[in-house]
Amino acid sequence: MPEPNDGRALQRLLDELGRLPGIGPKSAQRIAYYILESDAETARRLSSAILDVKRQVHFCPICFSYATRDTCDVCSDASRDRSRICVVSEPRDVSAIERTDSYHGLYHVLGGVISPMDKVGPEQLHVRELMGRLADGEVKEVILATNPDVEGETTATYLSRVIRPLGVTVTRLASGLPVGGDLEYADEVTLGRAIEERRSL
Amino acid sequence: MPEPNDGRALQRLLDELGRLPGIGPKSAQRIAYYILESDAETARRLSSAILDVKRQVHFCPICFSYATRDTCDVCSDASRDRSRICVVSEPRDVSAIERTDSYHGLYHVLGGVISPMDKVGPEQLHVRELMGRLADGEVKEVILATNPDVEGETTATYLSRVIRPLGVTVTRLASGLPVGGDLEYADEVTLGRAIEERRSL
Numbered sequence: 001m002p003e004p005n006d007g008r009a010l011q012r013l014l015d016e017l018g019r020l021p022g023i024g025p026k027s028a029q030r031i032a033y034y035i036l037e038s039d040a041e042t043a044r045r046l047s048s049a050i051l052d053v054k055r056q057v058h059f060c061p062i063c064f065s066y067a068t069r070d071t072c073d074v075c076s077d078a079s080r081d082r083s084r085i086c087v088v089s090e091p092r093d094v095s096a097i098e099r100t101d102s103y104h105g106l107y108h109v110l111g112g113v114i115s116p117m118d119k120v121g122p123e124q125l126h127v128r129e130l131m132g133r134l135a136d137g138e139v140k141e142v143i144l145a146t147n148p149d150v151e152g153e154t155t156a157t158y159l160s161r162v163i164r165p166l167g168v169t170v171t172r173l174a175s176g177l178p179v180g181g182d183l184e185y186a187d188e189v190t191l192g193r194a195i196e197e198r199r200s201l
Numbered sequence: 202m203p204e205p206n207d208g209r210a211l212q213r214l215l216d217e218l219g220r221l222p223g224i225g226p227k228s229a230q231r232i233a234y235y236i237l238e239s240d241a242e243t244a245r246r247l248s249s250a251i252l253d254v255k256r257q258v259h260f261c262p263i264c265f266s267y268a269t270r271d272t273c274d275v276c277s278d279a280s281r282d283r284s285r286i287c288v289v290s291e292p293r294d295v296s297a298i299e300r301t302d303s304y305h306g307l308y309h310v311l312g313g314v315i316s317p318m319d320k321v322g323p324e325q326l327h328v329r330e331l332m333g334r335l336a337d338g339e340v341k342e343v344i345l346a347t348n349p350d351v352e353g354e355t356t357a358t359y360l361s362r363v364i365r366p367l368g369v370t371v372t373r374l375a376s377g378l379p380v381g382g383d384l385e386y387a388d389e390v391t392l393g394r395a396i397e398e399r400r401s402l
Contacts, residue, residue: 009257009269013250019243021235022228031221033293035251036258036267042220043255049214050248053233054241056210066237068210092234 010036062133064109064126065091074098074107081105085133086143087159089113089152093145105143108133113151114158122158130159134166141169148175211237263334265310265327266292275299275308282306286334287344288360290314290353294346306344309334314352315359323359331360335367342370349376 010032017028035043059065060072067073074080074094084105088094094107110125133139142163146152160170176194177186186194211233218229236244260266261273268274275281275295285306289295295308311326334340343364347353361371377395378387387395 009250009253010267013254016247016250020232020247022231027223029293029296030223032254033291034222035254036292040255043251046217046221047248047251049210049217050236050244050251052210053214053236054244057237066211090234091237092230095230 059109063107064111064129065094065107079104082138083140084143085130085139085141086145087130088145089147089155097145103143105141110146110155113146113155115151115154122162125155127159127162131162131166134163134168139168141171144170144172148173260310264308265312265330266295266308280305283339284341285344286331286340286342287346288331289346290348290356298346304344306342307340311347311356314347314356316352316355323363326356328360328363332363335364335369340369342372345371345373349374 013032013035014025014028017023017031018025020028023031035046056068057066060067060075062071062075065072065074067075069076081104084103085108086097086103086105087108087110088097089110089112091109094109097103097107108126108130110127110130112120112125114120114122114125130142134142142159144156144159146155156172160172163170174197175190176197177183177190183191214233214236215226215229218224218232219226221229224232236247257269258267261268261276263272263276266273266275268276270277282305285304286309287298287304287306288309288311289298290311290313292310295310298304298308309327309331311328311331313321313326315321315323315326331343335343343360345357345360347356357373361373364371375398376391377398378384378391384392
């Protein structure tokens with residue numbers, strides 16, 4: 001349903017674009033002018049894609065990542081290794097790990113991290129559902145891939161404590177120097193961790 | 202009209218966002234996840250703003266800038282100084298100059314610059330319409346505000362040659378060091394121009 005023409009269509013688009021993450025006033029203007037200068041079909045496709053993603057994308061009932069079909073692409077892929085579950089905080093973390101092409105198991109999205117400050121405990125996350133997935137003994141390893149920050153580490157420690165008694169191997173992503181990074185510019189905590197967790201060659 | 206749910210709604214949004222200027226794959230993903238995580242009303246407003254801007258914004262028949270009413274905000278503003286016209290290449294240049302709050306005259310958007318390489322001559326630009334606006338003698342000054350690059354200078358030189366015979370003052374935006382810039386980092390052409398066009402103090 002089109003808004004009435006109040007003479008503010010361009011300003012309204014600038015306002016809406018400016019709300020998007022990483023889009024400042026200059027980027028908003030550049031995008032708005034691009035839309036103005038492109039053909040009507042380009043604008044229609046972008047506009048529909050925004051609405052469709054809200055209409056068609058929902059949470060996967062198994063892993064709580066985003067899904068467009070009944071279950072997500074990973075859960076419904078018979079070729080994935082069903083003996084491993086990688087636990088992440090948000091659906092976007094699934095995409096990040098998928099891009100590496102280094103992991104072929106399943107995922108479980110917690111929907112956040114344990115954070116007493118924000119009143120988020122295990123009950124507010126999809127922890128119960130994770131435990132449910134571990135019940136039948138098919139899963140042999142749970143990889144904790146929450147962020148290497150305070151909340152992420154707290155969440156990993158908590159999950160490790162509740163999962164280990166089930167006899168499931170619990171692992172954590174390695175911390176250390178970024179590949180291609182420069183030792184001189186690494187922060188002390190990262191560098192310290194890289195020394196502690198050094199590998200034998 | 203929603204697209205059929207082919208399970209590719211998220212990918213389609215990423216593709217469409219990735220076509221926007223200044224939006225790489227990472228920004229597209231950040232924006233797509235923001236849209237997924239925000240409420241349906243946010244997505245609806247953004248989607249409508251994109252369609253509305255195409256439906257409601259058109260070229261002002263006087264100055265060829267963007268207008269949402271019959272004529273643009275500047276042309277229809279009785280308080281603007283009608284003795285000056287600032288000639289720019291694109292509608293976005295109007296916004297750039299308006300943001301300075303240093304100019305209160307009218308505008309004329311050429312819709313490009315003279316560029317023999319791209320087969321753009323004066324006939325492909327809104328030059329005839331500019332000359333028409335100068336016919337009644339109300340305009341005393343034309344400020345040529347095309348970019349300080351080869352095409353912009355060529356266009357300014359051409360316009361200067363055809364406008365001056367009408368007895369209208371023709372001026373050009375000053376070139377020189379950016380305010381707050383550092384002499385050491387200025388390119389040689391800019392620095393050379395700043396020396397040539399030095400002001401007496």
